[in-house]
Amino acid sequence: MNIKQICEGVRLCTHKTTQFKTSVVTLNIITPLDGKASEKALLTFLLGRTNKDFPTVTQMNRKLASLYGASLTPAVMKIGEAQVLSLTLTSIDERFSLRGEKILSEGVSLLLSCLFTPDITPDGFKEENLEREKRLLMEKIDSEHDDKRVYSFGRMIEEMCRDEMYGIERLGKKEKISALSGKEIFEAWKDILFTCPIQINVTGNFDEAEIESTVKAAFSSLKRKKEDIIEVRTEFLTESYSSDLVTEVQKVKQGKLVIGMRAGMTYEFDNFPAIKVMTAIFGSGTFSKLFMNVREKMSLCYYCSARLINNKGLIVVESGVETENAMKALEAIRHELDEVRKGSFTDEIIESAKLSLTDMYKSVMDSVGSIDSWFTMNCLSGEFRAPVEYAELISNVSREEIIIAANMVTEDTVFILESEKEAE
Template structure:
């Protein structure tokens, strides 16, 4: 599998990966723009409004009927944040003709429909329909508010928000509740037109169709796309250091039976020239997976929790350790998490640990080739990093990461903020100090 990359229109790039392995093909279209607090919510709302109706298929019932006709082709709005780049667009999964009873090829129709969503939304007087904008705004508000429902994810988000309170990163994928509430259709239409003209666009295809066929389908689909000067000045502000000298501490209370501890770190100076394989292997040794130090010690040895694991954002340079614990075990868990990081800094990594981490990372990277969704995400992320490494090349590099590489990353990491979600029964005086929800 070899990725080819072609500019099919000004600033519109088609990434083509031919593969016969799958029963469905994947086609995605992504507009790239700088994540900013003021525009994050508006930008995020756009694909959802566009997906409500087009000039030819004016409502959801008509759209769904068309998609059902195309053997359940799915075209869904997607909003992502990669570092501080907001990525918005559509992701389509379409059945390959070889496996359909009639053998028909749905690529051209699916591409055309995606083009319609992007370029020919239902409008009145040239403006996006207010009823669609209002309806999708209310639905997005519900999504933003519903973060609180799942406490594990909520606590991680809250830690990131507090940690990056002075950075646009804190805007999240969908922006803030307040920004979302303020959206009106006139302003949104203006922003939509502006994005269409200026955003770099990445198209990704993986499936049985050859490059020519995909280029032609996408050129036809995007023929009427207005393009102006493309804004390539997008990127991520990577802060190497913690905001304050001592790690900040934020505590919140909710009616929960389990406490959630999240410790936020900056990956630090290693982000000056991020060495992805080493970062992945470090994370695996420290806190990702069942052979990690956190799992083996915080869970297995001390039995403080059901989960204790770490995740990284290698674009923004963040490391977050999350754990679900009894309320009174916070200090014990925190102490152990820091102790495990210290152990890595001292070079206490056994050959088995290093080997397991390296082969785990390499295996994860190799398995990217077996999933179209993973391939799409991998290449989009690589493109934004300006890198052209394939999953296999990265896997090979991961297998050669040394103990010193891992220690170097551990020494670069710096704790910035500790977040704790606890139950409500604690005394009222403590509650006064708690930070409310942003």
């Protein structure tokens, strides 16, 4: 894994290997999660669907098909308090092309032209494209709401972080999206080109010098200035100041329980290894306390698990339960966390948590997709570590450190999605 600063605010992350038959290139634009989330989300999909050279969806798709079914995927992620706009190009390694075509370099040029030469007029993005992408984005928001697990998680975050930037939805708000103009998106585009840190990840089999000079050439004409680049900073609240219970009733068969907690972190790697191991013991994996007790012993649910969102210092527990059992499950989950705080867990479970985490870190390098995600998930970090370095940090965590980490955790917001009582 190689990381290089290639011009002002532009970082190139590469991993060259012939292990895979696929190459992946991702362009990440790191923007602050703020009042312009809707503009930037819409912009991402506009940039990723067509450009000046391939102005219709079909023309763009035909171009991608000619690169052996390459795919160009726009996506918007929330990483800490950054709204990361990304365009990912996946294509087969040219060693396997039937007629020796150059696939990756063409793909990289295509990706860069999507960012630099969108299909615009002096008035901004074209009406036709704008209307299509507005509809697609609003339907995407609706569709995510229809997944009750995703919906409940989102509602909990919205409630818990309502006074923090983290509470802003990564895809924006429908009401706002529908009113946006081509001119406003054009302004957002100009803005990200000059003010946002950009990270380009390249994984697969490629000529490093060639990729570097292509990317450098594309960005140097922009003449970005150091003082214009906005670094994203995430606010970390080390403890919870209020604990709320929010309920909502919907016509669902199964209720959902989501618990938001503050992990006591002051930045994304603060005490990270100990908190990671502690969260695993508490609720990640089939050896964890939540799985063994709330699912297996009490038979209350099919899933009940905890995960650490280190980019914001949160631990979130999610479970699908019958509404009548929700409070019982909540108490059981609280009880298990208390057990971890008191240190009542075996040495075997520590070992299991460590083994499972180190195994996971070691496996990152086995998939082109997970290497690309690793680069992206670390796009905010000044200090970049390879997965195997984490494996080592994890192995050194002690029982005492786990107990201290658990005692730093404070419960914040509980969200319960209740199922409407059926009429008799």
